[in-house]
Amino acid sequence: MAEEKESEKHHRESESSETTFSFGDDMELNQFDGLPFSSRYYQLLQERRTLPVWKARSQFEDELVKKQLLIVSGPAGTGRSTQIPQWCAEFCLSTGYRHGTVACTQASRQRAVDLALRVADEMDVNIGHEVGYSVSLEVCCCSDTVLRYCTDDILLKEMMSDPFLENYAIIIIDQAHQRTVSTDLLLVLLKAVMVNRPELRVVVLAALPLTKGFLSHFPGAPLINLESQRPPEVVHSCGGGKNYFYSALRLVLEIHRTKENGDVVVFLASEDEMYGAHSILQKEGTRLAGELGNMVPVVLCPNQGRLPLPPPSDENGNSRKSRRVFLAIQEAEDLWWAMENVHFVIDTGVQKKMVYNPRIRASSEVLQSISWCQAELRKELCGPEGKCFRLYADSQLPAERVPQILESNITSTVLFLKRMEIGGVGQCQFIDRPDPEALMQALEELDYLAALDDDGNLSEMGIIMSEIPLEPQMAKAVLASCEFDCVSEMLTIAAMLSAPSCFLEPASGMTHEAVQCRRKFQHPEGDHFTLINVYNAFKRSQRTPYVSEKWCRDHFLDHSALKVAEQVRSELMDTLNRIELPVSESAFGTRSNASNLKRALLAGFFMQIARDVDGAGNYLILAHKHVAQVHPLSGYGLQSNKLGVPEWVVFHEFMLSENNCIRIVSEISPQVFIEMAPLYYFYNLPPSESKDVLQDLLDPQPDAAGRDKRHKVSGDANNSSVQSSDRCVIQ
Numbered sequence: 001m002a003e004e005k006e007s008e009k010h011h012r013e014s015e016s017s018e019t020t021f022s023f024g025d026d027m028e029l030n031q032f033d034g035l036p037f038s039s040r041y042y043q044l045l046q047e048r049r050t051l052p053v054w055k056a057r058s059q060f061e062d063e064l065v066k067k068q069l070l071i072v073s074g075p076a077g078t079g080r081s082t083q084i085p086q087w088c089a090e091f092c093l094s095t096g097y098r099h100g101t102v103a104c105t106q107a108s109r110q111r112a113v114d115l116a117l118r119v120a121d122e123m124d125v126n127i128g129h130e131v132g133y134s135v136s137l138e139v140c141c142c143s144d145t146v147l148r149y150c151t152d153d154i155l156l157k158e159m160m161s162d163p164f165l166e167n168y169a170i171i172i173i174d175q176a177h178q179r180t181v182s183t184d185l186l187l188v189l190l191k192a193v194m195v196n197r198p199e200l201r202v203v204v205l206a207a208l209p210l211t212k213g214f215l216s217h218f219p220g221a222p223l224i225n226l227e228s229q230r231p232p233e234v235v236h237s238c239g240g241g242k243n244y245f246y247s248a249l250r251l252v253l254e255i256h257r258t259k260e261n262g263d264v265v266v267f268l269a270s271e272d273e274m275y276g277a278h279s280i281l282q283k284e285g286t287r288l289a290g291e292l293g294n295m296v297p298v299v300l301c302p303n304q305g306r307l308p309l310p311p312p313s314d315e316n317g318n319s320r321k322s323r324r325v326f327l328a329i330q331e332a333e334d335l336w337w338a339m340e341n342v343h344f345v346i347d348t349g350v351q352k353k354m355v356y357n358p359r360i361r362a363s364s365e366v367l368q369s370i371s372w373c374q375a376e377l378r379k380e381l382c383g384p385e386g387k388c389f390r391l392y393a394d395s396q397l398p399a400e401r402v403p404q405i406l407e408s409n410i411t412s413t414v415l416f417l418k419r420m421e422i423g424g425v426g427q428c429q430f431i432d433r434p435d436p437e438a439l440m441q442a443l444e445e446l447d448y449l450a451a452l453d454d455d456g457n458l459s460e461m462g463i464i465m466s467e468i469p470l471e472p473q474m475a476k477a478v479l480a481s482c483e484f485d486c487v488s489e490m491l492t493i494a495a496m497l498s499a500p501s502c503f504l505e506p507a508s509g510m511t512h513e514a515v516q517c518r519r520k521f522q523h524p525e526g527d528h529f530t531l532i533n534v535y536n537a538f539k540r541s542q543r544t545p546y547v548s549e550k551w552c553r554d555h556f557l558d559h560s561a562l563k564v565a566e567q568v569r570s571e572l573m574d575t576l577n578r579i580e581l582p583v584s585e586s587a588f589g590t591r592s593n594a595s596n597l598k599r600a601l602l603a604g605f606f607m608q609i610a611r612d613v614d615g616a617g618n619y620l621i622l623a624h625k626h627v628a629q630v631h632p633l634s635g636y637g638l639q640s641n642k643l644g645v646p647e648w649v650v651f652h653e654f655m656l657s658e659n660n661c662i663r664i665v666s667e668i669s670p671q672v673f674i675e676m677a678p679l680y681y682f683y684n685l686p687p688s689e690s691k692d693v694l695q696d697l698l699d700p701q702p703d704a705a706g707r708d709k710r711h712k713v714s715g716d717a718n719n720s721s722v723q724s725s726d727r728c729v730i731q
Contacts, residue, residue, distance in 0.1 A: 031093060032123060032130045032146065041124040048122060051079030052227045057087065063222045064091060064170075064201060068194050071204045071218065074226025076380040080205050081174050082119050088170045088203065089123075089147040099169035099199045101145065105152040107175045107183060109135045116140070116149040123147075137567040152182035156189075160419055160466065164193050169201065176206040176214075177373055179403040181413055187217070188428050189420065207377055211400045217431045230384040232345075237391050244348040244391050245273055249280055251346050251389055252325055256288065256295050262343025263324040265381055267333075269367060270352040274299050274327040275505075281325055294322040330370065333377050345382045347375060349392035355407045357656065358441035360624040361607065363409075364656035371401040403432045410434055411472050414442040415451060418458045419466040448607065448680055449476045467579050469571065470494055477604030478572070479581070484596035487576070488586035489532055493601075495569035496531040497652060497664065500561040503633065514556040522635045525594050526649070526666025528601065530635050532588055535569075538562045598668055599676055601650055606677035608651050610662060611670075611690040617645045619662060621654060622685055628660035636665055648673070670694055 030037055048054065052074065063070045064087075074080050085104045092101055106112040116133035125131055132141025134150040141148050152173070159165060173186055190202050204218070208225070215223065237247065248266050255264055268274055278297045285295035326342070330351040351370050354363045370378075375397055379388040405413070417428050446452050449472055451462030458466065461479070468475040474494050481490035496502065506514035521537065523529035534557065541551040552559040576583055587593040610619035610628065617636070619628050630637045636645060650673075652664035674681055674694055685691050 030124055031090070032125055035124075037124050040121070044122045048079065048083060051083060052077075052229065053079040053083045056224050056226055057083075059224060060084065060087065061091070063224070064088070064203070067222055068198065068200065069191075069202045069204070069218055069221045070224065071206065071210070071215070071221050072224045072226065073206050073208050073210050075208055075228045076377065077229060077383070078226040080226060081115055082122065084203060084205065085147055085149075085172055086119060086123060088172060088201075092146060092169045095169070097146070097169070100165075100167050102147045102170045102172065103155060103165075103168050104147065104149050104172040104174055105155050105183070105186065106149060107152060107178045107180050109151055111175075112149040112151055113138075119147065119149075137564070137571060152180060152186055156182055156185060156416065157469070159189065160416075163420060164197055165190075165200070166197070169199070170203060171200070172203045172205060174205040176204050177210070177377075177401070179401055179405075181403075181405045181408055181410070184403060184405050184431050185413065185416070185428075188430060191218070191429070207373065211373075213400070214431065228380075232379060232382045232384055232386045232388050234379060234388045234390060236393065237389055244269075244350060245277070247391055248346050248348050249277055251391075252281065252295075253284060253288075255344055256285075256292055256323060259292060260343070262382075262386065263326065263341045264344040264346065265326045265328055265342050265378075266346045267328050267330070267348055267378055269348065269350045270329060270365075271301075274329060277327050281327075295325060296322060297325045297327060300326045300328045330374070333374065342382050343386040345378055345386065345388040347378050347388060347390050347392075349375070349390060349397065353407065356409045356438075358409070358435070358438040360621075360626060360654070360656075361409075361441070361445075362626075362654040362656050369397055372397045372399050373401050405430065405434055406432055409442075410438055411442040411445050414439065415446060415458075415462065415466050415472055418446075418452070418462065422458060422463070445607070446472060448684070449473065449604070451476075464579060464581075468575055470498065473604040473607075474498075475604070477600050478576075480603030481597070481600040482576075482581050482583075484600045485584040486587070486593055486596045486600055487581075487583045489588050489593065489597050490600055491569050491572050491576075492532050492535050492565075493528050494572060495565040496535055498568045499565035500558065502531075502534055502558050502561045502565065504556045504558050506556055517555045518633075520555070525598075526646075527635050527664045528597070528652075528666045529594070531664075535562070535565060536588070539566075595672075598650070598666065599672060601666070602668065602673055602676040605650050605652070606673065606680055608654070608662075609668070609673055610649050610651060611693070612645055612647050612649075613690070615645070619649065620688065620690055621662075622688065622690055625686060625688060626654070626660060628654060628662045630665050631655075631661045631663045634663065634665050671697055674698065 028036060030041075053072075056072075060070075060072065072080055072084060081104075085102060088102045088104075092099075104115075106115065112133050112135050116131055117127055120127040120131040123131060127133075128140045129142060129144050131147045132145040132149075133139075134141060134148060134154050136151065136154070155165075155171075165171065171186075171190060173183060173190075176183055176187065187204070190200075194200055194202060204221075206214075208228075210223075215221075237251065245268065248268065252264055252266060266277065268277060278299050281295065281297040285297065288295065324341075330353070347370075349370055350367060352365050352367050355366045356363050369392070372394070375390070375394070382388055420428075443452070443456070446462065449461075449465070451459060451465050451472060453459045453462075461476075464479060465472055465475040468478060470478065474497070478487070478490050478494055481487045503518065504514075521530050521533040523533050537555075538548070538552070538557070541548045549559045551557075552562065573583065607623050608621075609623070610621045612618065613620045613627075617629055619630070620626075621628060630645075630649075646667035648668050648670050649662070649665045650668045651662035651666075654660070654662050670693070674697065681691075681694060
């Protein structure tokens, strides 16, 4: 034991003689917890010193002292996301944490967790103590935490109660190149915070290349470019175009036939393509296994957690004849930071994205080219010895990635910014300003939801809505449920709609069985009620240990999605208790509860009403006159549906596609719709036959004179019908 300790001491002395570090890397005791370093610390330290980022350490430390904001840019594998946060923690330690600790944001939940685990290992401390993480539905840190990894939305949420982030001395914004809505918001808000806190330091980490527009938003900020390792070989193929899918699969098989070592990553456009490719490669892999070894296709979903293990090794440490083929989409680009065995990348150069249209409050799936920045990110995954096959010409790519804020529904963003104005942060100067129409639509929707007062500031209702971690419409429905005594049921609906879909896609040949299982949960009132049935049945299955997962499989339900819904519901319940809103006992199954639940839904989703215009399931959406059909997986769209097709429905989502569809649909009474949203009905619905039908319910007049009277009524702000509807307290 003594010999081992003496050996470690000699190792430490030799390490310290090579390099002198400003924050004490050569100390025998860990400066963060006061305990002796383990042998693993020195092993990892030797690996860390080989990273390209270490060449820039001295420059980084100098700039951190002199400047409030600095930008570090470099490709994957340079060590920027693991080393720079540690140096920042050491900087805060050197000042005695006089101004606070360090927070490092990530766009990906799983990446935040994995980085925290890795950095805790490198710093030789326990996870959850000196190094921790905070992500949605999971917190692993304490009062001793000096370096916290978190998702960007978590830090935004923290700004609502602490607008100037006074607990932190350094904020690190990682993955800035992703240009998510939350990351962009943090960058522009922190720019305002730095004016009020000159001691605050902000470090922006991004991949190359950064655009001029992005850099011009931070004039005078020093830019540190990290040197890249030797770039991998790029091979252009002419097999792209419309046939990119099959061209990519043929290339996979060609690589497999060469018997060269290494895994393959294939970037496809959509999840449907991933699952289709998995089925094809699985069959081909079985056919070729005897001659070429195993080929294991793996669908890589961004929410699946950790990556599959590398191929097993034989007793001599050599990899067996087994090759993983990872099938990925755009969201998986940053899940590869820890991958070591990928030698081939096949990039189709296209992606399917959801783009929001503010005019009709709907999203549509659009096939478009990736950006040059994304292409460079993907290239780096195969390392300096690998090959990147591009099924496109580089000249076809746009230079910049389109920021998410330009393609998303920004109603929640505007609600948050209104809340930050109350906190004193001031006006937001966007890096890329959203379209004026999108901003107007967001303000209009918040006004409809009574979240704004007459001066355009947040109302009391709006302040409470901003506290609830849901989309504004759903937050309003939750608040309405407090009035209508159906809080428990509404929280279940909100949780189920916030989590991934709980319904699994059945395997080939099992479609009929899956439909039969789904019909067991079907509720005559509609899909919102069906979700409550599924959740309640899941909770009952948990009463018997080790039964829940099997029960989910037997009923074609996703156990992990239902567990997420359970966690979301618990978080929402805690939020309501914190802001002291009344929570009623569940009365699900009674007629009065069903009626109240629909009223609460309409309080938030009165803009999402549709009417069957021909008795065949073709629904006219009242707000913008588009026609859509119920999604095939809705209770009203299932095979052998016994519910019939309701005339009036409220829906959760409208999707533009080849066959426009509405999802999560429940039947409503038009009389209740008028009762819950009189002002929206009278002033904002465009003229249509459906609006005339609603008017007939208020003022039945069969003749032409009556119809003229109805149009007059619709435009009269002081009409008695409007006054008689003032009993709706929610609006």
